[in-house]
Amino acid sequence: MRPTGPVHLGHYHGVLKNWVKLQHEYECFFFVADWHALTTKYQSPDKILPATWDLVIDWLAAGVNPGSANLFIQSRVPEQAELHLLLSMITPLSWLERAPAYKEYLDQHRDGDNASFGVLGYPLLQTADVLAYRAGLVPVGADQAPHVELAREISRRFNHLYGTEQDFASNAEAAVRKLGKKTGKLYSELRLAFTRYGDADALATAQALIREQGSLTLADKERLLGYLEGDSVAILPEPHAVLSASAAKMPGLDGRKMSNAYGNIIPLRAEPDDVARSLRNMPTDPKRVRLSDPGNPDDCPVWQFHLVFTPENEQVAVSEKCRSAGWGCIECKQCVVDRIVTEQAPVRERAKHFEENQDLVHSIVAEGTEKARDAARATLEEVRDAMGLAYR
Ligand code: SF4
Incomplete structure (x- = not known):
């Protein structure tokens, strides 16, 4: 980063x-x-x-x-x-x-x-x-x-x-035998699953298996890693x-993607008052001019915050209140501010410990x-x- x-x-x-x-x-x-x-x-x-x-x-x-x-x-x-x-x-x-x-x-x-x-x-x-x-x-x-x-x-x-190595395949097969019967069989099955069916999980498992073999020489490990994907030492x-x-993509304060380059961020360690001020100033659905106008969450960057911070089982209610003009944007924003501040609290506490040390x-x-x-x-x-x- x-x-x-x-x-x-x-x-x-x-x-x-x-x-x-x-x-x-x-x-x-x-x-x-x-x-x-x-x-x-x-x-x-x-x-x-x-x-x-x-x-x-x-x-x-x-x-x-x-x-x-x-x-x-x-x-x-x-x-x-x-x-x-x-x-x-x-x-x-x-x-x-x-x-x-x-x-x-x-x-x-x-x-x-x-x-x-x-x-x-x-x-x-x-x-x-x-x-x-x-x-x-x-x-x-x-x-x-x-x-x-x-x-x-x-x-x-x-x-x-x-x-590249002369007799690579036979050297690799000799290295497979050094794994022992059970592990060697597992390695060969995983290799086949990747080379024949493109199974990426099998490849990752086989790589991890080779890396954890303490008794193999480095040269044999590289042979076996290379043998998984090709015909040369890896x-x-x-x-x-x-x-x-x-x-969910988190929008910035101006509705664009949140990025330091755009200067539209809410820092992870922002003070609760700053979080509230930032959210208060965020744009909402532009068609919702009056409190009685129904809104559309899909056109509102604040909704993206709800998708991240509001528990899934409460999101439908938030969306419905917006669509039916059941609450105002200030109330809706405050609800998300409270969620953010609650989630930040332990993070800010840990940060304080490290700032002081x-x-x-x-x-x-x-x-x-x-x-x-x-x-x-x-x-x-x-x-x-x-x-x-x-x-x-
Ligand atoms: S009620 Fe919430 S989701 Fe709807 S427009 Fe206002 S801030 Fe956006």
Whole structure:
């Protein structure tokens, strides 16, 4: 997540709640993408450092637990930058030029700023962010899914260039036998389910199965990971996107998508009075001019907040009161303000604890950074070896 402003309610529902869930299901690496922030905010670097610590406090307040997940800062892991550089040698320029985010940037800056190399290389840096940890799954919104697809293409290209091995198939089969009868059979069934029927869950299960085999050598693990998807050693396994399941899109105070870039956010840690003021000023269904006019929730951004914060079994009543002019917009907004403030209360309390204990926040990040560096160092050793740079 880029440190470009406070976490807002849209992030909280679309991203952080998902992280909190994922941290109990997988080994997770969550980092503040300060290099990525520089791609578009390079003229205001003074904002990055305070925004970084604030972001970590927002995560902790939202329930991301350093006992379950590694929290760190991107620029504290120089191995990611090295991997970015090395991958840039094998990535065709055209792959980066066709990335949707780059095209969008060019569209939005037709008469101003020229794109820097950092903007063009943004998805490649994202690829390095993922592959440095040999991540199996990447939680992203639908707009970022093409970047995970690019990471897959680059890892495939890397493995094809540097992971070919004579007698690969027989070496892989020998590695399957080393798994033992039961696990080897399970691996083969999962591999078949993926290669024959494209079952992505089977692939993810097989990858997890291989990663947890403590007795296998690293070379055999890479063989078996590669054997799941192709015919070369998976030095950099292909990652997969996990799309966030947030059904409702949270609108900003002006009705557009909530975004720091639009300045229309409600921060996760906003004071209750500010939440109330923000909601009071939000536009509603423009056709509802008088109290006696029936409204249409589908044309009102406030309704999107009800979809997120009001319990499902009460949403029908809210909608009906709007459609029948059974209540005014002020009352309807107050109802959602109360829900938001109630949900924020424990988050704000946890945030206060971390705001008052900045040393604790710094040590959480230092510990997460060490673990992240260990994982990235191990990957880079393999990558340097494969690319002929293993000076010892
Ligand atoms: S009653 Fe609520 S949902 Fe209906 S227009 Fe007013 S604020 Fe929007």
